[in-house]
Amino acid sequence: MPNRIQIEELNKILTQRREDILTSINSTRNNIDDLKSQEINDELDYAELASDSFTEGMIANHQIAELNQIDESLKKIKDGSYGICDMCGVTIPLGRLKAKPFAKFCTECRTAFEKEEAKKSK
Numbered sequence: 001m002p003n004r005i006q007i008e009e010l011n012k013i014l015t016q017r018r019e020d021i022l023t024s025i026n027s028t029r030n031n032i033d034d035l036k037s038q039e040i041n042d043e044l045d046y047a048e049l050a051s052d053s054f055t056e057g058m059i060a061n062h063q064i065a066e067l068n069q070i071d072e073s074l075k076k077i078k079d080g081s082y083g084i085c086d087m088c089g090v091t092i093p094l095g096r097l098k099a100k101p102f103a104k105f106c107t108e109c110r111t112a113f114e115k116e117e118a119k120k121s122k
C-alpha cells in the first residue's frame with residue numbers, strides 16, 4: 001500500500017486532472033454551441049461542422065470515461081482500498097500509480113484485461 005504522504009500526492013494529481021478534464025469538457029461544449037449558432041452557408045461548411053462535432057464528441061466521451069475512473073479512484077482513497085488491484089488483490093506498484101493514478105489493476109491483470117477486451121471487440 002502507498003503510505004499516507006504518497007496517497008496525498010496521488011490524491012492531488014487526481015483532483016487536478018479531474019478539474020482539467022471538467023474545464024476542457026466545458027470549453028468543448030461552448031465550442032459546439034458556438035458552431036451551432038453560426039449560420040451554415042453551404043454544404044462544405046455543414047460537412048466540416050459535422051466532422052468537428054463528431055471529433056469533439058469522441059474526445060468528450062473519452063474524457064468522461066477518464067473522469068469516471070478518476071472519481072472511482074478518489075472514492076477508493078476515501079474508503080482505504082486505493083492502490084489494490086481490483087482483480088487479484090495485490091498492491092499496485094507505486095511507480096505504476098504515479099504513471100497512471102487511476103489504475104485499478106496491477107500490470108499483469110491489466111494485460112489480461114486488455115486481451116479479454118480485444119477478444120470482445122472482435
Ligand SMILES: [Zn+2]
Binds near residue numbers: 085087089105
Ligand atoms: Zn492484479
